[in-house]
Amino acid sequence: MGRASSLPLNLWDGATGNWVVSFGTQHFLIKRRGNVLELVLISTLNGVLYGLLLFLMASGLTLIFSMMGVLNFAHASFYMLGAFVGYQISKWAGFWPGLIFAPLIVGGVGMLVERFGLRNVHKNGHVAELLFTFGLAFVMEELVQIVWGKAPVDYRVPALLDFSAFTIFSTNYPAYKLFMLAISLAIFVGLFAMLTRTRVGLIVQAALTHPNMVAHLGHNVPLIFMLVFGVGAGLAAIAGVIAGPALVTQSTMAGLLGPILFVIVVVGGLGSLSGALVASLLIGLLQTFAISSNVSMADLFSFSGFAPQPNTILNDLWRVSVAQIAPILPYLLLVLMLIFRPTGLMGNRES
Amino acid sequence: MIASSFKRRATFALAAITSVWCGAALAQDTIKIGYIDPLSGPGATVGEVGLKTFQFLVEELNAKGGAAGKKFEVIGYDNKTNPQESLIQAQKAVDAGARIITQGNGSGVAAALVDWVNKYNERNPGKEVLYLNYAAVDPILTNDKCSFWHFRWDANSDIKMEALTNYMKPKTNIKKVYLINQDYSFGQSLRTIARTMLKAKRPDIEIVGDELHPLLKVTDFSPYIAKIKASGADTVITGNWSQDFALLLKAAADAGLNVEWYTYYAGGTGGPTAIKQTGLNHKVFAIVESFPNDELPSARETEKAFRAKYNTTVLYPRAFNEMRMLAAAINKANSTDGAKVAQALEDMKFEVYGGGEGFIRKDDHQFFQPMYIGSFGDIDKAKEPFDEEGTGWGWRQIAKIDIKDTMLGNTCKMTRP
Numbered sequence: 001m002g003r004a005s006s007l008p009l010n011l012w013d014g015a016t017g018n019w020v021v022s023f024g025t026q027h028f029l030i031k032r033r034g035n036v037l038e039l040v041l042i043s044t045l046n047g048v049l050y051g052l053l054l055f056l057m058a059s060g061l062t063l064i065f066s067m068m069g070v071l072n073f074a075h076a077s078f079y080m081l082g083a084f085v086g087y088q089i090s091k092w093a094g095f096w097p098g099l100i101f102a103p104l105i106v107g108g109v110g111m112l113v114e115r116f117g118l119r120n121v122h123k124n125g126h127v128a129e130l131l132f133t134f135g136l137a138f139v140m141e142e143l144v145q146i147v148w149g150k151a152p153v154d155y156r157v158p159a160l161l162d163f164s165a166f167t168i169f170s171t172n173y174p175a176y177k178l179f180m181l182a183i184s185l186a187i188f189v190g191l192f193a194m195l196t197r198t199r200v201g202l203i204v205q206a207a208l209t210h211p212n213m214v215a216h217l218g219h220n221v222p223l224i225f226m227l228v229f230g231v232g233a234g235l236a237a238i239a240g241v242i243a244g245p246a247l248v249t250q251s252t253m254a255g256l257l258g259p260i261l262f263v264i265v266v267v268g269g270l271g272s273l274s275g276a277l278v279a280s281l282l283i284g285l286l287q288t289f290a291i292s293s294n295v296s297m298a299d300l301f302s303f304s305g306f307a308p309q310p311n312t313i314l315n316d317l318w319r320v321s322v323a324q325i326a327p328i329l330p331y332l333l334l335v336l337m338l339i340f341r342p343t344g345l346m347g348n349r350e351s
Numbered sequence: 352m353i354a355s356s357f358k359r360r361a362t363f364a365l366a367a368i369t370s371v372w373c374g375a376a377l378a379q380d381t382i383k384i385g386y387i388d389p390l391s392g393p394g395a396t397v398g399e400v401g402l403k404t405f406q407f408l409v410e411e412l413n414a415k416g417g418a419a420g421k422k423f424e425v426i427g428y429d430n431k432t433n434p435q436e437s438l439i440q441a442q443k444a445v446d447a448g449a450r451i452i453t454q455g456n457g458s459g460v461a462a463a464l465v466d467w468v469n470k471y472n473e474r475n476p477g478k479e480v481l482y483l484n485y486a487a488v489d490p491i492l493t494n495d496k497c498s499f500w501h502f503r504w505d506a507n508s509d510i511k512m513e514a515l516t517n518y519m520k521p522k523t524n525i526k527k528v529y530l531i532n533q534d535y536s537f538g539q540s541l542r543t544i545a546r547t548m549l550k551a552k553r554p555d556i557e558i559v560g561d562e563l564h565p566l567l568k569v570t571d572f573s574p575y576i577a578k579i580k581a582s583g584a585d586t587v588i589t590g591n592w593s594q595d596f597a598l599l600l601k602a603a604a605d606a607g608l609n610v611e612w613y614t615y616y617a618g619g620t621g622g623p624t625a626i627k628q629t630g631l632n633h634k635v636f637a638i639v640e641s642f643p644n645d646e647l648p649s650a651r652e653t654e655k656a657f658r659a660k661y662n663t664t665v666l667y668p669r670a671f672n673e674m675r676m677l678a679a680a681i682n683k684a685n686s687t688d689g690a691k692v693a694q695a696l697e698d699m700k701f702e703v704y705g706g707g708e709g710f711i712r713k714d715d716h717q718f719f720q721p722m723y724i725g726s727f728g729d730i731d732k733a734k735e736p737f738d739e740e741g742t743g744w745g746w747r748q749i750a751k752i753d754i755k756d757t758m759l760g761n762t763c764k765m766t767r768p
Contacts, residue, residue, distance in 0.1 A: 039581035042606075046573045150391035150429075151399055152594070152621075164607065171580055172607035247570040248594060252392045256568060291574040292581075294560075323578075324534065327565050 038169040043292045044285070049177055051284025052184035056239035057257070058264040058276045059191060060232025066208045066271035068225055070118065070129045074136040075236055076258035081140060082106045082237025083244035083253065084148050087155040095158035095245075103237040110233025114226045137254065145251045152250040180242050187238065188277060195273065204228060208271040263334045269347020278345055283330050290326035381424040382417070382687055384409070385444025385452040387437055387464070390429035393567040393594040394456055396620040400666045401455060401485070402427045407657060408674040418681035423674075432456060432567055434463035441467055445480055450689055453673070455486025455505070456593070457566075458537040465492060468500045472689070472768075479689030479768075483677065485670045488615070489537045490544075493715040497763035500689070502696055502716045504669040508541050508590065508615075509759055510722070511638045514752040515588070515613050516548040518636075518724050525611070527559045529584035531575060533595055534563035541590040541615075559584050567595055572602035580608055588613045597621030600635075604628035612636065617727060618666060618746065623739035626727050633728035633747070641668045641705025642725045643737035645748040650704055654737060664739055668704040672718065676701050676711075690768055709754070715763035722757055724750040 061075045082102050089098035113136065121132045157176045164172035195201035207214045207224055215221045240253075247253070264283060268275030296319050337344065386405050389398035402425070409423040417423055426447060428440035437460045444452055454464055464482055472479045482501045484492065488508040492501065519525055530545055532538030542561055549556050559582040564575060576599075579587060587610050591599055596616055603610075604625060617626060617637040626635045643654045643664060650668070657665050665671075680695035681687055696711055703709040709720030730738060730745040738745040 036581065039577055042577040042580075043574060046571075046577065050571070145391065151395040152393070164605070167607070170607070171577065172605065174605045177605075248393070248598065250393065250395075253570070256570065288574045291564075292578050324563055327568070 038171060039292055041168050042171050042173075043288050045173065045177075047285035047288035048281060049181055049184075049284070050288060051281035052181060052188070053239055053243055054257075054260065054264060054284055055277050055280035056184055056187060057236045058261050058268070058280050059188075059273060060235040061261050062265045062268060062271070062273065062276045063204070063208070063228050064232045065265055067204070067211060067228055068118075068122075068129075069126060070133065071262070072232075073130070073133040073258070074113075074140060075133075075232070076254040076261060077137045077140040078106055078110060078233040078236040079240040079243075079257065080144060080251065080254040081109070082240025083155065083249045084144055084153070084240075085237070086241035086244055087148075087153050087249055090155065090158075095156075099238075099241050102241050103234040106237035106240075107230045107234030111226050111230035113233075114229035118229070119222060119225075137258070141251050141254060148251070150251060152248045155244045155249040157245040176246060180246065183238070183242055187235065191235075192273065200227075260330055263330045265344075266334055267337050267344055269344025272344070272346040275344055275346030283333070286329055286333070287326050290329055291323050293322040296321045380421055382421050382451070382681065383444075383447065383449040384423065384425045385428055385441065385447070385449035386425050387428045387430050387440045387444065387452055387454045387460075388456050389432040390427055392431050394432040396597075397593045397666065398429075398432075398456055400620055400661075400663055401670070403661045403663070404657075404665070404667050404670045405453065405674065407660065408671060412674060412678050418678040419685050419687065421681075421687065423678075430454075430460060432460065434460050437463055438467050441480075445471070449480075450478070450687060451481045451483060451677070453483045453485060455484060455667070455670075457535070458487045458489030458492065458540075459535045459566075461487030461489065461492055462496060462536065465496055465498050465501050469498055472500055479693075481689045481693060483673055485667055485673050487537070489540055491536070491540070493717040494762045497715050497761070497765055499693060499716070499765055499767050502673075502693075502711065502718070504673045504718045506638075506640070506720070506722055506757060507717060507759075508537060509544050510757045511615055512541065512544045512548055513759065514638055514722055514724065514750075514757070515636070516545070516552050517752075517756075518750050519549075519586075519613065520552045525553070525556060525586045527557050527582070527584045527586070529560040529562070529579050529582055529587045529610075530558065531560070531562040531564065531579070531587060531589050531591070531599070533566040533591055535566045538563055538566070538590055545588050564595075567593065569595065570598065572599045573606065575599070576602045576606045576608055579603075579610070580606060584610055586611045586613065590615045592616035592619055594621065597625045600625035600629055604630070610634075614638075618664070618739070620663070620666070621740075623727065623742050623744065627740075627742040627744050631728075632744075633726040635727045636724055636749075637727070637746070638722055638724050638752075639668070640672075640703065640720055640722055642723060642746040642748050644730065644735040644745055645723070645725075646704075647706045650706070651736075653704075658737075664737070669718075671704040672701060672709065672720070707754070712761075715761040715765070717761070719754050719757055721754050722752040723748050724752070 057075065057079050061072060064070055064072050085105055086098040086102035089101055117132060118129060121128045161176040161179050163175050165175040165178045166173055195205055203214060203219055203224060207221065211221065260283065264276055264279045267282070268279035384405065386402055388401050389395050390402065405425045409425045412418065413422045426444065426449065428444050430437040430440045441452055441464060452464070454460060461484055468480050468482045479500065484501060484503045486505045488505050488511065490507045490509045493503055493507060528549060530542050532542050546558060549558065560579060562575060589599065589612065592615070596614065596619055600622065612635040614635065614637050616622065617635050618639060641650065646654065654665050676696065676699060680692050680699060684691040684695040686692070697713045698711060700708055700710045703720045707721045709718055711718050725746040725748050727746055728744055730747060735745055735747065
């Protein structure tokens with residue numbers, strides 16, 4: 001492989017729309033593959049939607065984590081429970097009652113869990129709490145399997161929203177996804193308004209950063225904890241109800257999304273709702289755009305005039321594309337964040 | 352809830368009492384088959400249908416008196432599509448008295464099971480276990496990793512791709528092909544052979560994408576569909592199965608992706624419903640050993656009975672060949688001894704489920720049979736009675752691949768006991 005001896009010369013082949021980049025005697029053909037703008041737009045929409053869905057769950061988790069110091073392993077299970085309860089109600093009464101009642105029911109379950117489970121365990125310290133939520137996640141998965149079975153259930157998009165809302169270039173965008181976007185945004189706005197504009201919100205915010213001080217001021221902190229836990233579970237349930245028909249409603253759905261939520265809480269920063277939003281969108285977009293990319297290490301290096309020979313050691317590693325490693329990118333971010341910025345993007349305290 | 356859990360408890364108690372009474376007698380008198388496949392999680396949709404198929408077959412064979420004077424019994428073991436878990440379940444099945452295990456979903460699982468069976472049989476002479484594979488199609492299982500104890504009833508991936516690419520060869524509307532497959536041994540071997548065969552048969556075709564995604568973990572394929580769309584592909588080739596196929600097509604339907612699909616497993620649970628949503632009428636193709644609408648009268652009767660009982664299509668005609676041949680082999684050997692049954696199976700010729708004669712090749716224990724390509728779309732209800740999943744659309748056979756055209760070579764060097 002010869003080193004580049006002259007400046008790269010770029011040629012655009014107007015007939016095919018391809019670029020030819022030349023380094024000395026090396027020529028590289030960069031193919032124009034379809035409509036890049038279309039891909040970017042659709043990927044942005046998909047990424048934002050996925051991010052907002054993550055935020056619905058992460059917002060509850062980060063509130064609970066910041067206030068009570070409990071890393072709630074069962075949080076994604078409330079998301080799953082929400083999807084199944086929503087599915088059951090939709091069978092009896094249609095999708096819309098499910099959207100309203102399922103989060104209320106799951107929120108109620110969350111409050112009961114806090115009042116009669118977590119509050120008792122709390123006396124024995126954080127490790128006991130952690131183990132409690134860890135066990136709870138398994139119990140909930142088993143219970144859901146006993147009631148609804150192990151196979152995915154047929155949770156349908158409501159007929160009212162089963163059409164394509166608009167077309168970008170030639171790609172349709174389903175109305176239901178637009179609805180998901182709208183619901184997620186509305187909840188974020190509502191939550192933010194509640195936390196910054198109401199008395200309850202102010203107490204919660206205070207408890208986020210100075211839990212002991214709030215208790216000393218005479219507020220009923222256990223009641224606030226119970227409410228926050230319930231609201232968190234309810235938010236996760238809303239995510240479950242709206243994601244259930246679009247994705248797959250099955251008992252393993254908690255396990256698939258759970259770990260990502262912890263990444264968001266850490267990346268966003270402890271005690272910061274806006275941090276959780278930014279981190280959710282970041283991870284949603286990161287994963288979606290990573291999938292759209294075909295670049296591999298070998299491609300990057302080939303621009304420097306050096307290309308790894310085929311069939312050398314680590315050949316596979318060189319040629320793995322970004323799309324293939326998309327699923328591990330959030331965890332890479334988690335590790336880097338913990339090393340270089342333990343407080344997260346917008347967090348202001350360490351514990 | 353309360354009533355049903357009480358009923359369940361009562362049934363359980365009753366079952367426990369019955370098993371105490373006649374458990375010991377039954378245990379020796381049945382030929383136990385350990386069915387090791389996903390019965391929970393994303394693979395469960397097809398795993399459940401597989402278990403029902405084997406239960407249906409056990410009833411059919413037992414009604415005819417079983418084999419060698421014994422009745423068959425199938426027990427389901429949930430492997431969660433996980434190789435490690437599969438080995439635990441295989442051990443459980445053998446501990447429960449099964450000397451035959453069967454599995455189909457996932458070549459990664461299959462490879463682990465082949466190794467396990469080889470080791471087990473080496474350590475337990477006289478108690479050999481047979482592994483009957485009804486659907487794991489990675490070619491390696493009858494080539495480099497072939498085993499005397501393993502038999503495969505599905506055509507391997509290379510055979511299927513050979514047939515699909517032969518069919519694609521004269522179609523001039525195919526110009527840009529996109530490959531999307533699951534990231535494990537089967538998906539990787541499929542993409543490699545697809546590239547090689549397309550290059551040889553249609554060098555003018557441009558491969559505009561070659562994607563591998565995590566196995567049974569993706570719940571929203573929209574980003575992948577956006578990428579396919581942006582590539583300008585007119586044709587997609589995929590080996591995706593179960594949820595990975597149904598969700599891929601669901602996302603394609605949402606985005607309005609208009610391409611032709613060449614698949615191995617479009618017929619799997621959830622697949623037909625998703626295809627109907629895309630509105631791609633006779634533009635989704637699959638390769639199988641038989642389609643319900645083009646079968647012999649006998650197979651049509653079976654299809655009817657199966658649908659009446661389980662409200663689902665016969666997804667695995669090959670399982671019928673597997674179990675009926677197993678019964679024939681046990682009768683021929685007049686024994687359930689693993690080695691003797693295996694010897695009886697080698698070279699066996701058999702009238703297959705979909706019609707025509709098939710046989711097991713002794714060299715590598717691969718079963719050969721005529722294969723068919725079908726397309727999915729609207730059907731003539733008078734002549735084609737079977738639709739799929741209540742969509743009103745069904746499969747129509749469009750090409751037959753004779754048995755001689757499915758006979759690829761092999762590199763198997765089998766050690767015989």
